[in-house]
Amino acid sequence: MSKTKLTSLLVAALLGTAIIPTALAADSLFTEDARPLAIHQDQTGQVKVTHAELLATTNPTKEPTTVSLIRRHSDGKLYFMVNDKTSEKNAFVPYSSKLYNFPLVKDSDGDYPPLMFVLSIPNDGDTLDKDLGEWHGKVHHIPVYALFTVVYGTVVCQSPYFSATYLNPSHYHDRIKEAEHARMIDGLMKQMPALHKAVKNANITLPD
Numbered sequence: 001m002s003k004t005k006l007t008s009l010l011v012a013a014l015l016g017t018a019i020i021p022t023a024l025a026a027d028s029l030f031t032e033d034a035r036p037l038a039i040h041q042d043q044t045g046q047v048k049v050t051h052a053e054l055l056a057t058t059n060p061t062k063e064p065t066t067v068s069l070i071r072r073h074s075d076g077k078l079y080f081m082v083n084d085k086t087s088e089k090n091a092f093v094p095y096s097s098k099l100y101n102f103p104l105v106k107d108s109d110g111d112y113p114p115l116m117f118v119l120s121i122p123n124d125g126d127t128l129d130k131d132l133g134e135w136h137g138k139v140h141h142i143p144v145y146a147l148f149t150v151v152y153g154t155v156v157c158q159s160p161y162f163s164a165t166y167l168n169p170s171h172y173h174d175r176i177k178e179a180e181h182a183r184m185i186d187g188l189m190k191q192m193p194a195l196h197k198a199v200k201n202a203n204i205t206l207p208d
Contacts, residue, residue: 055204067083080094083190097207099205115147115189118144124140128177146161
């Protein structure tokens with residue numbers, strides 16, 4: 001991506017020409033209680049997720065996060081789940097084919113368009129980003145605007161990431177400052193190609 005194009009995308013985020021799609025707003029399935037969709041191991045050592053079926057996971061040994069695709073038991077909906085190993089928090093993003101396939105899509109100029117989604121974090125606590133997005137009970141929903149490129153199949157993130165103090169923002173004036181949130185965004189983006197491989201190996205067919 002050229003420096004001029006990168007600058008124009010940053011300006012778009014700050015001045016309001018980039019709008020997050022309504023479909024990526026905070027998911028209403030998260031209740032005030034935020035019943036924990038938590039990753040754990042059972043007595044046999046098999047990885048499980050409470051209240052959901054674990055369909056595929058990247059499970060890297062040297063990365064600070066793990067990215068999984070899960071299906072919630074209550075409604076059958078798909079989510080990306082990002083487990084931050086340092087904070088032991090989980091973040092959730094509703095599945096969409098657009099988000100899943102973002103490393104494969106370029107714009108008419110041959111560049112990768114900005115990635116926009118909402119990161120939902122149960123029991124997020126008093127962090128540097130506490131005023132970003134919205135709180136629904138104990139669940140913190142943070143809109144994310146992220147720039148990236150792909151080099152030989154590897155997603156290269158271009159920080160900082162931007163956000164806003166409400167959902168469905170018309171502009172992104174605020175930077176995401178909390179390290180654990182940045183790690184979660186890094187993980188979701190950088191490990192998406194690995195998740196593709198895990199989904200393929202598991203013979204899972206995903207909706208368009």
